[in-house]
Amino acid sequence: MKRSLVLLCFSALVVSVAASDFWRDFYITFGGQNVHYSGSPESGYENIQLQLDNSTGSGFQSKNPYLYGYQSMKIKLVGGNSAGTVTSFYMRSKYTNWCELDFEFLGNVSGQPYILQTNVFSEGVGNREQRIYFWFDPTADYHEYGILWNHNLILFLVDGKVIRVFHDTRDLGVPYLDYQPLYLVSSLWDGSPWCTQGGRIPIDWTQAPFTAEYTDFQIDACAIYNAPYGTQDELTACSNQVYSSWYGNEPNLALTQTQIDDLRWIKSNYIIYDYCTDLERFNYTTPPECARNWP
Numbered sequence: 001m002k003r004s005l006v007l008l009c010f011s012a013l014v015v016s017v018a019a020s021d022f023w024r025d026f027y028i029t030f031g032g033q034n035v036h037y038s039g040s041p042e043s044g045y046e047n048i049q050l051q052l053d054n055s056t057g058s059g060f061q062s063k064n065p066y067l068y069g070y071q072s073m074k075i076k077l078v079g080g081n082s083a084g085t086v087t088s089f090y091m092r093s094k095y096t097n098w099c100e101l102d103f104e105f106l107g108n109v110s111g112q113p114y115i116l117q118t119n120v121f122s123e124g125v126g127n128r129e130q131r132i133y134f135w136f137d138p139t140a141d142y143h144e145y146g147i148l149w150n151h152n153l154i155l156f157l158v159d160g161k162v163i164r165v166f167h168d169t170r171d172l173g174v175p176y177l178d179y180q181p182l183y184l185v186s187s188l189w190d191g192s193p194w195c196t197q198g199g200r201i202p203i204d205w206t207q208a209p210f211t212a213e214y215t216d217f218q219i220d221a222c223a224i225y226n227a228p229y230g231t232q233d234e235l236t237a238c239s240n241q242v243y244s245s246w247y248g249n250e251p252n253l254a255l256t257q258t259q260i261d262d263l264r265w266i267k268s269n270y271i272i273y274d275y276c277t278d279l280e281r282f283n284y285t286t287p288p289e290c291a292r293n294w295p
């Protein structure tokens with residue numbers, strides 16, 4: 001009896017992920033005329049479409065920022081000739097020396113591969129780009145993109161598979177994201193000057209409007225209501241909550257063997273750019289956290 005109760009609690013700790021109601025948790029930040037949705041008030045308008053045309057892109061953001069947690073959404077990226085389009089899903093603080101965790105999906109001409117670029121900013125310093133190709137067609141169906149953030153590490157996840165980790169490397173002199181609450185943001189915009197094949201392929205406006213579709217928003221995180229920075233009490237509460245949350249407990253405190261294998265698989269098959277190996281860019285001084293970026 002006791003044992004089954006413990007097991008039950010443990011599995012509840014591991015699997016609970018909170019569904020989010022789009023209009024309760026988010027608002028439209030720009031390009032309102034290019035945001036469309038389907039569903040009903042009861043189902044929370046489950047499908048959100050962001051569009052980009054020659055007048056504007058569009059985007060949305062969470063009403064509250066969060067300190068630690070798991071956040072994800074399912075996205076079906078712009079199909080066909082998506083060259084020049086950038087669909088983004090990221091988290092970002094409002095400090096001057098901001099923190100940011102980025103997924104950027106760089107479109108391509110029909111039949112050529114999208115790039116998924118990720119980046120991490122801590123205390124206003126980024127320059128940590130990694131770029132990978134997908135192992136599936138991200139325009140054919142919805143796939144889940146998520147960020148798990150706790151006091152030990154940050155995982156970038158695609159369909160639950162880790163594609164990138166950022167460890168707490170304060171011991172190596174690298175600031176960690178540990179006090180700035182982050183908003184959850186997404187947008188679709190024109191990135192033609194740099195996005196596709198180094199900016200060589202412009203956007204083809206005859207294909208407009210470009211559409212990215214979203215569904216299944218999940219937010220299981222510690223919300224800060226005194227936005228954008230939070231009160232000291234709120235921040236302390238979130239820093240404490242991480243220890244009793246599923247996202248701040250085993251198995252999420254270090255990479256599991258499966259995650260190590262997944263990262264090695266990404267590294268050998270899908271990575272096309274890694275700042276850690278771009279020696280010239282950093283004057284032949286590898287950024288310190290790179291020592292732990294790949295298992």
Ligand SMILES: *[C@@H]1O[C@H](CO)[C@@H](O)[C@H](O)[C@H]1NC(C)=O
Nearest residue numbers: 053054055205206207208209
């Ligand atoms: C933008 O697209 C619309 C619809 O295709 C077109 O009528 C208009 O001329 C375009 N505007 C510009 C500035 O290209």
Ligand SMILES: *[C@@H]1O[C@H](CO)[C@@H](O)[C@H](O)[C@H]1NC(C)=O
Nearest residue numbers: 106107108112113115196197
């Ligand atoms: C687009 O396709 C080209 C040719 O296959 C490839 O080199 C490039 O990495 C692809 N992705 C982007 C975003 O340019």
Ligand SMILES: *[C@@H]1O[C@H](CO)[C@@H](O)[C@H](O)[C@H]1NC(C)=O
Nearest residue numbers: 279280281282283284285286
């Ligand atoms: C690169 O390193 C060399 C040798 O340590 C140094 O002289 C130079 O100033 C550095 N350049 C930059 C841009 O940091």
